[in-house]
Every structure is written in C-alpha cells, then in structure tokens.
Amino acid sequence: MNMWVDRLVSEYEAGRKELAKKKGKLNTEFISDREDKKHINSMINDMSESIEWMKTGRRPGNLRGIDKRSAYQRRALIDMDLFPSLDIQPEEKEISEEQKRLLVNILVELSHRERQCYLLHMAQGYSMREVAEELKISKASVQKFIERAKNKINRKLSCHTNVVRTRTGDEKAVM
Structure with a gap:
C-alpha cells in the first residue's frame, strides 16, 4: 500500500537529486555561480531535513523537549488511523x-x-x-x-x- 507520505518522500528525494546535479554543473569561478551554489546547498539541506522529518515523524536534531514527553507515542495511541488493519472498537458503557x-x-x-x-x-x-x-x-x-x-x-x-x-x-x- 503506497501512502501519500511515501510518494511525497520519493518526490523530495528526486528533487534533491536534481538540485545536486545542478550544483555539480556550476562553475565556482564566477561570483554568481558561488551564490547560486550557496542557495542550492541551502535548498538541499532543507529538503534533507524535510525528508528525515517525514520518514521519522520527528523533527530532526530535536533531542529535548517534546520528544522527551513521549507526545508522539501518546498521539499514536489516540489516532486510530495509524492502525487501519486492526478491528479495535472502544467498549461503550451504558450508564443508568x-x-x-x-x-x-x-x-x-x-x-x-x-x-x-x-x-x-x-x-x-x-x-x-x-x-x-x-x-x-x-x-x-x-x-x-x-x-x-x-x-x-x-x-x-x-x-x-x-x-x-x-x-x-x-x-x-x-x-
């Protein structure tokens, strides 16, 4: 089953490869090419961070704060869309x-x-x-x-x- 996130990750990876190719074609002897190379490097870094974020579900490099509070695990248990194959139904209680x-x-x-x-x-x-x-x-x-x-x-x-x-x-x- 191909989920939308997987498609988005593959599109970002393809875009990152294209940027790397364009960066390789630049001649650093020219000032404008050096500036373009800086911008392309910035774009590649941003895309890499976005890809890692989509793959892991966590902000890259974030070692403190929200990850320490286990918010992602808590959300996974609340959001039943993450478990589409499970037939878990919450038990309803009748009250008098x-x-x-x-x-x-x-x-x-x-x-x-x-x-x-x-x-x-x-x-x-x-x-x-x-x-x-x-x-x-x-x-x-x-x-x-x-x-x-x-x-x-x-x-x-x-x-x-x-x-x-x-x-x-x-x-x-x-x-």
Whole structure:
C-alpha cells in the first residue's frame, strides 16, 4: 500500500537529486555561480531535513523537549488511523438514568470555564498545556480551574458510592 507520505518522500528525494546535479554543473569561478551554489546547498539541506522529518515523524536534531514527553507515542495511541488493519472498537458503557442525572447535576454546578477545562482534560485526554492553547488562557489558569472542578466534584460525590475512578485512580470523577 503506497501512502501519500511515501510518494511525497520519493518526490523530495528526486528533487534533491536534481538540485545536486545542478550544483555539480556550476562553475565556482564566477561570483554568481558561488551564490547560486550557496542557495542550492541551502535548498538541499532543507529538503534533507524535510525528508528525515517525514520518514521519522520527528523533527530532526530535536533531542529535548517534546520528544522527551513521549507526545508522539501518546498521539499514536489516540489516532486510530495509524492502525487501519486492526478491528479495535472502544467498549461503550451504558450508564443508568440515575447516573446520567447525577452527572448532569455535577456538571451544572461547575462554572463554564471549569467545565470546559475539566472535560477537555479528563474526558478528551488533552494535556493542561493543550487545554490552555485551545481556550487561549494560561496553563496556570487551567490548573486552577481543573483543581476547583475536582474539588466540587469530590464534594458532590462524597455521599455517592457508585463512581468511576479517573485515569490516575486517586480521585473520584464522573467520566
């Protein structure tokens, strides 16, 4: 199966070979040819970096930052288009009318921003930084809104025993 990225990589590689041929034909005795050679070298380097990026899925030479946080692995697990041959269907859970009512009552008690931040972070799996970028607010504000939402939810759920644990398992939630 030939994917669009594979075709794009082969086009870039062919373009890089053409540039190398043109660079080889230049005579460095002329000033204009020296300048052209600099531009061609720059273009070849840019194409090489782009090819490596497309092949690996990572920015070339980036040894810190995003790669250390394992963002690419996390995205691979979220994006099921990367696994077209697998017939994995997420298991849907049915909740009772009582649980639905409880969920609505809890979410209604949250402010608009608390609800947005909490649902994006806990239900959609966004990081706090991603939530901040999405809502165009600071990461500290997102942390505070989520903390407030969790406190309100925990207070509301303290009297109920039928709750589902969150991702970390250390606090109660309704997701």
